[in-house]
Amino acid sequence: MPRKRTMLTALGGAILAPVLMLIGPGIASAHGYVNSPPSRQAQCADGTVSCGDIKWEPQSVEGPKGLHSCSGGNDRFADLDDDSKGWTVTPVGTQVTFNWVFTARHRTTDFEYFIGDTEVASFSGNDSAPPETLSHQVDLSGYTGQQKVLAVWNIADTGNAFYACIDLNVS
Known part of the structure; x- marks a missing residue:
C-alpha cells in the first residue's frame, strides 16, 4: 500500500x-521599480530600512492610476508612505537619472515624475513594453534641498500603475 x-x-x-x-x-x-537612485522599496529590499512585505517584492507596488502615494494605495506596503521611517536621502545635482528595473514588462502609456502634486517630467511609453531596464533624465533645477520624487509607470494594458518614491537632496 x-x-x-x-x-x-x-x-x-x-x-x-x-x-x-x-x-x-x-x-x-511582479513588475517594476526604480532601483537607482534607490527608491524606498529598493531600500527595503536591500535591508537599508526595515519594512514589511515589500522587502520581498519591491517591484510589486501597483495600484490604480492617478494616485500620489508611495504605496500605490496598497495597505500591504504602507511602510512606504511613512516619511519618518529613516529613508536614505541620496545627494544629487539638478539633473537626475532614474533607472527602472522591470520583472514583467507591460505595454506602457507613460512614465511620470512628481514632487508633491507637481509633475516635473513625463516620458511616453509609445504603447510598447519597455526593455528589462530603462533610464530617464529628469531636470530638477526648480528644486533644492530634500525632495521626495514620486515615479509612476502607467501601464497600457490595465487600469493600474506602478509607484516608487525616491528621497533626494537636490543641490
Missing part, C-alpha cells in the same frame, strides 16, 4: 508541476 501511495503522489506532482509553472509566473513575477 505505501508503494502505491508513493507512486500516486509522484504522479500527482508530475501532473501538477506544469500547471503550477504556467500559473506561478503570472502571480509571482
